Amino acid sequence: MTFRPAAAVIVAAWALAAGCGGGPPERADVLGDLADEVIIPAYERLAASAEALAGAAAELCSTLEPGDLAAARRALEAARADWSFSEAMWVGPVMERRSWAVIDWPVSAEEIEDLIADAAVEIDYDRLARRIGADQRGLGAVDYLLGPPGAAAVLDELADERRCAYLAGVAEVIAAEAALLPADWTADFESGGPYRAVFADPDGSGLDAVVNDAVFLLESITDLELGAALGEMGREADPSRIAEGPAGLGAVDLAGRLEGLRAVLIGTDETPGGLSPLLGDDLAGSLAARFAAAATAVAAIEPPLLDAVAASPQTVSAARAAIKDLQITVATEVVSQLGVTIGFSDADGDTGA
Amino acid sequence: MPTGIPEPDPPAAPVAAAAPTPAAAAAPTPAAAAAPAPAVSGPAAAARALLGRLATAAKRPVPAxxxxxxxxxxxxxxxxxxxxxxxxxxxxxxxxxxxxxxxxxxxxxxxxxxxxxxxxxxxxxxxxxxxxxxxxxxxxxxxxxxxxxxxxxxxxxxxxxxxxxxxxxxxxxxxxxxxxxxxxxxxxxxxxxxxxxxxxxxxxxxxxxxxxxxxxxxxxxxxxxxxxxxxxxxxxxxxxxxxxxxxxxxxxxxxxxxxxxxxxxxxxxxxxxxxxxxxxxxxxxxxxxxxxxxxxxxxxxxxxxxxxxxxxxxxxxDWPRRLARAARARAFVSGPVRAGEGQTGGEGLTGDAEPxxxxxxxxxxxxxxxxxxxxxxxxxxxxxxRHYAADGNVRWTEEGYYLAWRVMLTEKAGHLEYAVTDSATGDTWTVDPRLVLTDWQAAHAATRPDLIHAAARLIADHYRDRGVADPEVRAEAWVAMNGRPARRLVDPGADLAAHARADLPPGWILEP
The missing domain is CATH 1.20.1260 (Ferritin)
Structure with a gap:
């Protein structure tokens, strides 16, 4: 075998550049860090808060004490906040399992009351987990059954055994579903190994998925919800597009969704990072300013959100404008910087007309 | 019978008269070689002579x-x-x-x-x-x-x-x-x-x-x-x-x-x-x-x-024939050679010999x-x-882009929505282009001014069909190009529904 200096130099140069180059971070590494530092902890927090909610609901049903009602409401708020935070991470298992149909879906009070009133129907875990509609369960159902803050009559209503069993059962179903999600990411998902590996796979579409989710989430907030409720997306205002329960947590949800999105894109104060290593300092800084402006605008909304839409539409509109500003930045600069494909046809393209 | 090819000046031999032999095909035709010098000097005459030689060369038979x-x-x-x-x-x-x-x-x-x-x-x-x-x-x-x-x-x-x-x-x-x-x-x-x-x-x-x-x-x-x-x-x-x-x-x-x-x-x-x-x-x-x-x-x-x-x-x-011949010649190394095969000179893809x-x-x-x-x-x-006649950065405006081989020059991502105003009432509301377009159409339209205009007219038609007699349609279009911060692409004050496709006011596309 003949030693070829030129070939050796080329191989060495390639190895140097590939192995120890000081260039930008690998996308797979960034996605792996995002999963480890943001997404998995978020699902773990959700699982814990959902478990706490189930415990609080069970405790409330066993005591029917005002203190336990207040504790259950606090547990609901915590679970909602964690769920809202995770919305910017709705990729993979949460979508495959359709967990949102179990954990949080706009509810129908009428359907819930019909089920409770129908004594022929046994209220047990199996029925609540598998045999009722998405509009009869989830955090929205818990919110409905716990009623608005300060409503003491709720305790009288919950004295109805079926009603409280419904409350505790729905909370238990939520906790069971939420517990699956961190395990999907860290242990195994559909026999394909931990989803974390799929998400961070260099050949995978984790980046596309998470950025598409961000774009869709912002569009949902600005246009489908706030815009529609304010009447800015059509000739008629449609407040029903905001799904807010008696607890009046719409603005809290909004803030949680934005915090989750911030964590994904540029990280939080506690866990800086997110996708920012791929975005560069300028764009990350621009996003941080927009997130701050949006958070300030949302904080100015006096809850409940639905009341604010009616009583102080200019405040809600200002929040929408701030979030729209963020939406434009993500849909243009972030998408462009990452070369992400947004909901396209797969027809051949030569990229640039 | 027409020759089918304009006669050069001075006249060249008819195409049919050109020797269609391999040697003739490879070399300048006798007619071309014997073309007399221009009778008069000057650029025009030289150009005519050049064209004549070009025409003669263009008629030269080559393998098909x-x-x-x-x-x-x-x-x-x-x-x-x-x-x-x-x-x-x-x-x-x-x-x-x-x-x-x-x-x-x-x-x-x-x-x-x-x-x-x-x-x-x-x-x-x-x-x-x-x-x-x-x-x-x-x-x-x-x-x-x-x-x-x-x-x-x-x-x-x-x-x-x-x-x-x-x-x-x-x-x-x-x-x-x-x-x-x-x-x-x-x-x-x-x-x-x-x-x-x-x-x-x-x-x-x-x-x-x-x-x-x-x-x-x-x-x-x-x-x-x-x-x-x-x-x-x-x-x-x-x-x-x-x-x-x-x-x-x-x-x-x-x-x-x-x-x-x-x-x-x-x-x-x-x-x-x-x-x-x-x-x-x-x-x-x-x-x-x-x-x-x-x-x-x-x-x-x-x-x-x-x-x-x-x-x-x-x-x-004649490259296909040469290729086949070269392939056969290679095969003959281990096989029998038939009479007359593999014996022509100039094999190889770039050789001079004719079939x-x-x-x-x-x-x-x-x-x-x-x-x-x-x-x-x-x-x-x-x-x-033609894009050289357009003002501004055509990679941004995409003027003169169609049919122009301007391939893979830009990475663009856009955000597009429209503000529709009922001119009778003054009511204004926001419209997503997906009201009239599919996701993929909207994604393309978001970065291309001509498509933004086309979609605006579709939206105007949509509302006319629903009783808005004179809808005004303005675009909120933001685009990030080649890693730069997003900029407005079109004038948000321009009523795009009021203009025909080829009749937009100057400056409706904003500079980046």
Whole structure:
């Protein structure tokens, strides 16, 4: 075998550049860090808060004490906040399992009351987990059954055994579903190994998925919800597009969704990072300013959100404008910087007309 | 009987009189060699003489093999492309499912056929491709294919691709050029006079068609973003780091610069290298590598295959025969040699020798076809240059982009919504373009001003149908280009519904 200096130099140069180059971070590494530092902890927090909610609901049903009602409401708020935070991470298992149909879906009070009133129907875990509609369960159902803050009559209503069993059962179903999600990411998902590996796979579409989710989430907030409720997306205002329960947590949800999105894109104060290593300092800084402006605008909304839409539409509109500003930045600069494909046809393209 | 080719001044010998022998085909014709000097001096006379010599050289018979191979490859590729389009369900997804289509200015009347006729149309295009490949009534097939293909392309402007334009132009050439007299069913059945030769001009025209693509694509790359910022390749390559072996290198800025500069150099010079016999094999190898690499890195469908096969026309006109001969000669190393085979000189793709079987007068090109070829040449030079007449940065405005080989120059992402105002009441509301467009149409429209305007007019129609007599439609369009911060693309004060497609006020597209 003949030693070829030129070939050796080329191989060495390639190895140097590939192995120890000081260039930008690998996308797979960034996605792996995002999963480890943001997404998995978020699902773990959700699982814990959902478990706490189930415990609080069970405790409330066993005591029917005002203190336990207040504790259950606090547990609901915590679970909602964690769920809202995770919305910017709705990729993979949460979508495959359709967990949102179990954990949080706009509810129908009428359907819930019909089920409770129908004594022929046994209220047990199996029925609540598998045999009722998405509009009869989830955090929205818990919110409905716990009623608005300060409503003491709720305790009288919950004295109805079926009603409280419904409350505790729905909370238990939520906790069971939420517990699956961190395990999907860290242990195994559909026999394909931990989803974390799929998400961070260099050949995978984790980046596309998470950025598409961000774009869709912002569009949902600005246009489908706030815009529609304010009447800015059509000739008629449609407040029903905001799904807010008696607890009046719409603005809290909004803030949680934005915090989750911030964590994904540029990280939080506690866990800086997110996708920012791929975005560069300028764009990350621009996003941080927009997130701050949006958070300030949302904080100015006096809850409940639905009341604010009616009583102080200019405040809600200002929040929408701030979030729209963020939406434009993500849909243009972030998408462009990452070369992400947004909901396209797969027809051949030569990229640039 | 007309010669079919304008007489040069001084008159050259008729094409049929040119010796159609291999030796004559390889060397300047006697007529060309003996062309007298201009009778009068001066630039005009010199130009006339030059044109005369050019015309004579263009009429020189050369083997028809490469032109026939071009025809066959083209026919097979477009047939494959049409079948692939059907098989992937794109007829339904791209033509039939959208409730509205984004059209080209002046072609708003073009509509897709209803199912299953649109599917049958695409199948018919595949059939026409096979007819072209087989040389069965190839001119009629090529003409019908161009019409049918153009119809399909005109339906939806957001689907515009430069390689579809290449397919159209090459189809026009195949209609105009006498490339169906060799290796064709028509020749075999006597429908046309068989001839193993074509005028050299036919091969030149095919080469020129390929050269136009590379030349203008290369010219378009000579811009600051491409050369100084390595954009958009920096963005695109960084998204391909998962690729085997080369992946880890692709997010290195130096690699993006290298790819940008070498890509521009390649596009600008490859035709020259292909024309020069000494560099041709290396240039073709580089071309193959270039297109395979771009095919692996980017979603560009059959374009790499189209250009690789088309570039074969730069080899000597008898390259298919030489290739076959070389293959046979190689086989003979271990097999018996039959009498008369493998004994011609000049083997190899770039040799000088002409095929032993050469002979016969090349088919003629009539004056009308010649005039159309000239017109086609002028159009092909004018269209890619028209953007120089436009104001501003055309990579941003996309003025003069269609039919201009401005390929892969920008990475754009856009956000588009409209503000609709009922002028009777003053009510204003926001409208998502997906009110009238599909997701993929809206995604294309978000970065392209002409499509933003087209969609605005569709939205105006939508509200007129619902009782808003005079809707005003203004665009909120933001675009980030080549990694820069997002900027407004169009004037948010311009009522786009008030203007016809070709009648927009100056300045409605904002500067970046």
């Amino acid at each position: 093999d490469s032109a026939a191979a071009f025809r066959m490859a083209y026919g097979l590729l477009v047939a494959f492309g049409s079948i692939r389009f059907l098989a992937k369900g794109w007829v339904g997804a791209l033509y039939l499912e959208p409730a509205h289509h984004l059209t080209y200015p002046g072609f708003e009347w073009v509509r897709p056929l209803a199912a299953p006729w649109m599917h049958l149309h695409m199948a018919a295009l595949a059939g026409l491709g096979l007819c072209i490949a087989a040389g069965y009534r190839h001119r009629l097939a090529a003409a019908l294919f161009v019409v049918g293909f153009s119809y399909a392309e005109l339906i939806e402007a957001s689907l515009y691709l430069n390689h579809y334009w290449f397919v159209t132009l090459a189809g026009v050439l195949l209609w105009l050029l006498p490339v169906g007299h060799h290796w064709s069913l028509d020749a075999a059945r006597g429908r046309v006079a068989a001839s193993p030769m074509v005028p050299a001009g036919a091969v030149w025209a095919l080469r020129a068609q390929v050269a136009v693509v590379y030349g203008f694509a290369g010219l378009a790359k000579l811009n600051p973003d491409w050369l100084l910022e390595a954009q958009p390749l920096r963005i695109w390559l960084a998204d391909r780091t998962h690729l085997l072996l080369i992946g880890p290198l692709l997010d290195e800025p130096a690699v993006a610069y290298l790819a940008s500069w070498s890509g521009a150099f390649f596009d600008c010079t490859v035709v020259g290298w292909l024309l020069w016999r000494r560099t041709r094999p290396w240039a073709f190898a580089a071309l193959v590598a270039f297109h395979l690499a771009t095919g692996a890195l980017f979603q560009i469908g059959i374009f790499p295959g189209v250009m690789i096969l088309a570039a074969l026309v730069f080899f000597d006109p 032993a079987s050469g002979g016969g007068a090349p088919p003629e090109v009539g004056r009308v076809r010649l005039a159309l070829l000239g017109l086609l040449a002028v159009v092909q030079l004018a269209l890619p240059l």
